[in-house]
Amino acid sequence: MNDKPWRSAAKAMSWRLMGTCDTIVISWLLSGKLNVALSIGVVELFTKMFLYYSHERVWDKIALGRKKSSTTDYQI
Numbered sequence: 821m822n823d824k825p826w827r828s829a830a831k832a833m834s835w836r837l838m839g840t841c842d843t844i845v846i847s848w849l850l851s852g853k854l855n856v857a858l859s860i861g862v863v864e865l866f867t868k869m870f871l872y873y874s875h876e877r878v879w880d881k882i883a884l885g886r887k888k889s890s891t892t893d894y895q896i
Contacts, residue, residue: 836869840868
């Protein structure tokens with residue numbers, strides 16, 4: 821079963837929101853400056869979301885590790 825593109829986009833957004841919060845906290849702890857941490861977080865939010873989405877779409881086309889689905893998923 822292949823995922824639809826909107827599913828990959830939703831996964832990318834939810835993952836990036838979580839990852840961005842992590843990046844902001846780490847950047848703030850290392851720099852001690854909230855404005856620097858927020859700037860880093862905003863930039864990486866968009867770049868990594870694009871990279872994740874692209875990564876998901878490429879992997880959706882690769883059969884490695886997938887089970888072949890049968891034509892009948894259920895029987896009546």
